[in-house]
Amino acid sequence: MSALSWQAVVAGVGGQGVLFVSRALATALEPKVKGILISEVHGMAQRGGAVVSHLKAGAYSGPLVSPGSAEMVLALDPGEAVRNLSYLAAGGWLVVNAPDLGFLSAKGKKALASFGARAVTVPASELAREAGAAKGANVVLLGAAAAAGALPVDPAEVERAITQGQPEARARANRELLALGAGAAEEA
Amino acid sequence: MDVLLTPSGGKEHLLLGNEAIVRGALEAGMAFATCYPGTPSSEVPDTLYRLRKQFPNKVKYYFEYSTNEKVALECAAGAAASGVRTLCTMKHVGVNVAADPLMTLAYVGVRAGMVLLTADDPSLFSSQNEQDNRYYARLSGLPMLEPCGPAEAKEMTSHAFDLSEELGTPVFIRTTTRVNHAREAVKLAKLGKVKQKSKFVKAPMQFVTVPAVSRNLHLRLLNIHKQAAALSESSPWNKISGRGKLGIITNGVSYNYVADAVADLGAKSKIKIFKVGMSYPLPEKKLANFLKSVDKVLVVEELEPIMEEAARAIAQEKGIKVQIVGKMPGQIPAKSVDVEIPKFLSRAFEYNPRLVRSAIAKAFGLKYKGTAELKLTGMPAPPGRPPNLCPGCPHRATYHAVKEVMGDEAIYPTDIGCYTLGLLPPIQAADFLICMGSSVSSAGGISRATGQKVVAFIGDSTFFHSGITGLVNAVHNNHNFTLVILDNGTTAMTGHQPHPGVNTDSIGDITTHVPLEPLVRGLGVKHVTTIKPFKVRASKKAIKEAVAHDGVSVIISKELCPLFAKRVAPTSKKPFYVNQDKCKGHMDCIKKVACPAMFVEDGQARINPMQCIGCALCAQICPENAILPVKAKA
Numbered sequence: 001m002s003a004l005s006w007q008a009v010v011a012g013v014g015g016q017g018v019l020f021v022s023r024a025l026a027t028a029l030e031p032k033v034k035g036i037l038i039s040e041v042h043g044m045a046q047r048g049g050a051v052v053s054h055l056k057a058g059a060y061s062g063p064l065v066s067p068g069s070a071e072m073v074l075a076l077d078p079g080e081a082v083r084n085l086s087y088l089a090a091g092g093w094l095v096v097n098a099p100d101l102g103f104l105s106a107k108g109k110k111a112l113a114s115f116g117a118r119a120v121t122v123p124a125s126e127l128a129r130e131a132g133a134a135k136g137a138n139v140v141l142l143g144a145a146a147a148a149g150a151l152p153v154d155p156a157e158v159e160r161a162i163t164q165g166q167p168e169a170r171a172r173a174n175r176e177l178l179a180l181g182a183g184a185a186e187e188a
Numbered sequence: 189m190d191v192l193l194t195p196s197g198g199k200e201h202l203l204l205g206n207e208a209i210v211r212g213a214l215e216a217g218m219a220f221a222t223c224y225p226g227t228p229s230s231e232v233p234d235t236l237y238r239l240r241k242q243f244p245n246k247v248k249y250y251f252e253y254s255t256n257e258k259v260a261l262e263c264a265a266g267a268a269a270s271g272v273r274t275l276c277t278m279k280h281v282g283v284n285v286a287a288d289p290l291m292t293l294a295y296v297g298v299r300a301g302m303v304l305l306t307a308d309d310p311s312l313f314s315s316q317n318e319q320d321n322r323y324y325a326r327l328s329g330l331p332m333l334e335p336c337g338p339a340e341a342k343e344m345t346s347h348a349f350d351l352s353e354e355l356g357t358p359v360f361i362r363t364t365t366r367v368n369h370a371r372e373a374v375k376l377a378k379l380g381k382v383k384q385k386s387k388f389v390k391a392p393m394q395f396v397t398v399p400a401v402s403r404n405l406h407l408r409l410l411n412i413h414k415q416a417a418a419l420s421e422s423s424p425w426n427k428i429s430g431r432g433k434l435g436i437i438t439n440g441v442s443y444n445y446v447a448d449a450v451a452d453l454g455a456k457s458k459i460k461i462f463k464v465g466m467s468y469p470l471p472e473k474k475l476a477n478f479l480k481s482v483d484k485v486l487v488v489e490e491l492e493p494i495m496e497e498a499a500r501a502i503a504q505e506k507g508i509k510v511q512i513v514g515k516m517p518g519q520i521p522a523k524s525v526d527v528e529i530p531k532f533l534s535r536a537f538e539y540n541p542r543l544v545r546s547a548i549a550k551a552f553g554l555k556y557k558g559t560a561e562l563k564l565t566g567m568p569a570p571p572g573r574p575p576n577l578c579p580g581c582p583h584r585a586t587y588h589a590v591k592e593v594m595g596d597e598a599i600y601p602t603d604i605g606c607y608t609l610g611l612l613p614p615i616q617a618a619d620f621l622i623c624m625g626s627s628v629s630s631a632g633g634i635s636r637a638t639g640q641k642v643v644a645f646i647g648d649s650t651f652f653h654s655g656i657t658g659l660v661n662a663v664h665n666n667h668n669f670t671l672v673i674l675d676n677g678t679t680a681m682t683g684h685q686p687h688p689g690v691n692t693d694s695i696g697d698i699t700t701h702v703p704l705e706p707l708v709r710g711l712g713v714k715h716v717t718t719i720k721p722f723k724v725r726a727s728k729k730a731i732k733e734a735v736a737h738d739g740v741s742v743i744i745s746k747e748l749c750p751l752f753a754k755r756v757a758p759t760s761k762k763p764f765y766v767n768q769d770k771c772k773g774h775m776d777c778i779k780k781v782a783c784p785a786m787f788v789e790d791g792q793a794r795i796n797p798m799q800c801i802g803c804a805l806c807a808q809i810c811p812e813n814a815i816l817p818v819k820a821k822a
Contacts, residue, residue, distance in 0.1 A: 013573065026202055026371070036202060037337075038371035041313070049575040062444030063337070063370040066541045068559035083570035090560045107566030115562050134798060 004033045005058030006152050007065045009087045012076030012097075014051050017138035021074065022053035024142065027161035028153050029057045039063040050080055057152075072150050076124070076138055078103035091116040093150035097124040097141050120148045122184040128177060136177040143181025155182065190239060193246050197377040205368045206231035208338040209305060209361065210239075212345025213275045214249075216301065217380030220267040221251045222260040224653065225682040226279030227314035228368035229307035233277055234683055241696070248382040253685050256624070256653040257282035261289045261304070268302035268358070269395060271386035273349055277305040280321045281623065285654065287324070293358060294328040295405035296395050297412070300386070301349030302358040304330075309365050310490045310538035311525055316604065316623065318536070320491035325360055325468035329409050331416045332360040332468040333425060336443040338372045344425065344465065346377070351419070357412050362467070364490065366441040366538065417469035425465025426474060432458040434552050435482035437475070437495055439464040442488045442539055449545035453554050470498050479508045486551040487514035490539050513551050574612055579785035580801035582747035583607040583674055585721035587615045588781055588805065590643055590672065593731045598641040599634050603627035603655070605647035606681045606749075607674050614782050617645065625654030632658070632667035641735065642669035648704065649679035649687040656711065662740045663712040670734045670741045675704055676749040684752045694756050708742050715741035722747060724808040750801055761802030762817045766793050770814035777806040777815065 008025065012018040019040050026036045039054040054065040067086045074095040075081030081096045082104070088094060094112065098121050101109050112119065124140040139162060146155040159178055163171035191201045192211050203211065209232050213221070223233035236251045250267075254260035257278040264276035278286065283306050290304075306324065309315040325332035333348055335341035345361055352359040393401055420426060430450070436459060438446045443463045450459050462478050464470065479485060479502060487496040496514035503510055514533060521530040525537040533539070533547050549556045577584050587610050590600075602608055602618040603626065611618035620630050628651075631644035646655045651673050659671065679685040686692050688702040708716050715737040717730045727745070734741040748757060763785075771792045778786055778793050783806060785799035795806075797818065807815040 014575075023202075023371070030202070035373060036371075038202075039366060040204070040369045040371065050570075050573045060444075061337075061447040062441065062541050063366060063372070064445075064540050066545075066559070068561035079571040079573075082564075082567060085562050085567070086564060088562050090562075103568070105566065105568055108564075108568070111563050111566070115560070117562070 003058070004029075004152055005060075006033070007057070007070050007089075008055045008072040008074065009052060009065055009070045009084050010055065010074045011050070011052045011080035011084045012138070013080065014049050016051070016076040017135065018051045018053050018076060021076075021138050021142055022055050024158070024161045025055055025151070026057075027164065028151070028157040031157075032153060033057040034059055037063040050083060052080070052084060071152075072145065074141060074145055074150075076141060088115070088117055091118070093118050093120065093145070093148070095120045095141060095145040095148070095150055097122065097137055099123045118150070120144055120150060120185050122181055124181060127180045127184060131177060131180060133173060133177060136174070139174050139177040140181035140184075143178030144185035145181075146178070147182035148185040189246075190243065191376075192235065192239060193243060193379070194376055195379045198375070200373045200375045202371055203338050203342070203374040204231060204371050205335075205338040205341050205363065207235055208342035208374045209345045209363075210235045211374065211376060212342035213303065213349070215342070215377045215380050216346040216349035217273055217382045218275050218349070219249050219272040219382050219384050220264065220274040221249055221276070222254045222264045222274075223277040224254055224257045224260050224282055224285075225679060225685045226282050226307070227682060228309055228363070228365040229277050229279045229282075229305060230682045230685075231368070232305060234685065237685070248384055253687065255688055257285040258289055261286040261293065264302060265289060265293045265298070268298035268300055269296070270388045271299040272383055273301045274298075275303050275305070278307070279315065280306055280308040280319055281315060281317065282306075283321055283324050285624065290324070290328050292397050292402070294330050295397060295402055295409055297356045297408070298352060298358055299356070300383070301352040303345060303348045303352060303361055304358050305361045305363065307363050307365070307368050308491075311365070313365050316621070318491065320494070321362055322467060322492065322494050325362075329413050330358055330360055330468075331355065331466065332362050334362050334440045334465060334467045335367055336440055336463070336465075337367060337370055339374045340465070341367060342374050355412050355416055357409070360468075362440075364441055364538070413469060417472070420466045420469050420471040421474050423466040423471065426463070426471045427465070428460060428462050428478060430456055430460045432460050433483045434459045435462065435478060435485040436460070436488055436548065437462045437464065437478070437485060437499060438488040439467055439495065440490070442490055442544065445539060445541045445544035446488050446548070448541055449548050452545055453549060453556055455548075455552070455554055459548075459552070464495060467495070470495070472498075472502055475499060476502050476506050476508065479503050479506075479510045479512075482510060484511045484513070484552065486548060487512065488533065488539070488544055488547065489514070491535060493518070493535065575609055576612070576784050577606065577609050578750060579783050579799045580750045580803040581606070582676060582721045582745065582749070582803075583610065584615070584781055584783065585724065585747070585803065585805045586672060586674055586727070586745040587617050588809070589721065589724060589727040589731055591615065591617055593728055594641065594643055594735065598643050599638070601627040601630045601634065601642065601644040603646040603650045604681075605650055605674075607645055607647055610645065614779055624650050625658055628655045628658030628671055629661060631669040631671065632662045632665065635667060635669045643735065644669060644671045646671065646673055647680075648673060648675040648677065648689045649685075651704070652688045652702075656707075659708070659713065659740070659742075660711050667740055668738065670731075670737075670743060672743045672745055673704060673708070675744050675746045676752070678749050678752040680749040680752065684749070684755070704744050708744070713740055713742045715739070716744070717742075718744040718746055720747060721745045722803055722805060724805065750803075762819045763797040763800035763802050764795055764804065764807055764815050764817050765797065766795055767814045767816055768792060770812050772812050772814075774811055776809050776811060780809055781805060
């Protein structure tokens, strides 16, 4: 096992599949790291509220990420990206379900650039809807993150994690959503 | 097969804290489990329920969702006194409901291992308060174990059954949200043998607590406490790591933050950590030796300064000259954690890695270079996202009808469940709430004391939990108010658990359904009406009649939770749309019900067809009849 140490924050709104993404990331990372910790949000917040999940891979004890420490902030909603930006580490990846970084304002974009952050923006909800899988924006965005190199594992590992144990039809649909995200990420 | 039922041990699995507690109980051969669900404890009973349902031939335990926590604990006490290993789970405030049986169960004890899970909720993610249930160990005299994460939660749960049997007394497992809802690799051990049935052996001098018996039982409890205190001294859960002349005493999830912080600060050779896992009784001798071995001690514990006070008392008693710092005498955060995360160790709100790191650095004069943080000035503020009733939620329709009839003048005591969200505009039908069941009883108090019109709201599960006795009181004492029971056929807020009012045939459970209306009539309520809330005009008429009734009246508003209905009774209702030619922009739909499926565009209301489930509430409110089902679109 390598001494990989990687922290991420996955954010969105109740019902968007935030927990699915963080669990899939954990499954993808599991063969490569010594320990994985996830912090989840359940209960009241799931009723349309902000949902966030912290993921820490490596030799950590506590399940919460500190501000300035996340190698990736993946947000299924631009507003939730803003709410969780303080977790981003210098030079980290911001992966957002949005057509571009317009939601940040000019000042915000500048701050992000001078922080050395790399951004991937994909209109994942739109792409998922066009593909007839309105609830699959989370998988599209994960596909984009993997293809852009925002994750410490190969896209194939992500595909394995997402499709593992699923019936073939469902697995195929998810592979297509991952590919949609990958395609969009490369174009961005 | 589910990993939680793997018979053999050895393998590691990524488990949620609550799943790990289930596995720990199964490894200990648990035979009986009761609960009332409540965040952050709910996935423990939900997992037990799911496993029994999916693998009826594999699981060997009895499980029930009990009516409330007092009932759950009493039922569990009966099983444990009969000699089967028993688990009872609840959230922190649930222990208040169960406090009466708890205090005397501590006197009589158990004949087989019994574990009581209290899941605390610092920062109030899903609770009405953030009380520290470590006090319950002190109040009852029962031992308490506090895991720091899922892996330890499994080990401790399993061990707690043995400890309980050794001492002949129930044992607490106390978790916090960050333990219940963390996920980590957990190494499984073998599944335990289950003793499913036993025989109740009569022993009234132990189990019938008349004063003459209880005087002896109190001495029994004190002797057990003494025995437990000795076990705490050698407990593997109370461990010291590291070296140095600086010390930290910590417990639960705070231990993890401390361990990471000491590494971040490069202070592993300077700081010793005392991790308290068996937190009651505290290992006082071991703590005294620890205090003697260092120059300065920082106590890091969320909520109340319990270990800090204990450390000060030990130091005083033993004459140990050590400086003890923590949260006493104590600063109070100026603002709620929603607005600003506290920057010091306070008695309010959960801790986090950064806070603990800076507290350690400050206490011991250590430097932390820190990580760069993105400057957020000039960026747009993130949107406020208060939780909202779902699109098509029947509570919205009931609230709308009541507000149309009663306006803002009536007083609206409310209760605990999704419908508490009726607090928010535009509904604003929530004026008083303190605990499960308080709607009914406080309604009597408010109407008696003021003579104002009072309409109280309570959910069906909460009514069974603790609304019934309040309603009997109201009938008996001739109170004057209307109670609306929001009957959505499930316990929606905590994840759709069944309750006595639910007909569970459709989900294949063998339980007996207790229908609400005959129950309410049986309690002596003279004016009882059942309404279908999505029939707006008929609902308003029924509410008018109910509030005009002199005395206690009850409206049962019956409509399945749409999220639950999707699972058990799917319908094929079409979404609605706003006909733009007909809409004159009154905005009644937006102003009065604020369904999340609606938005405003070009001065007109619009409906997101992805979110609308076709409840037709807004269509009945629109003065222009401009809201129509999609199928009617030409």
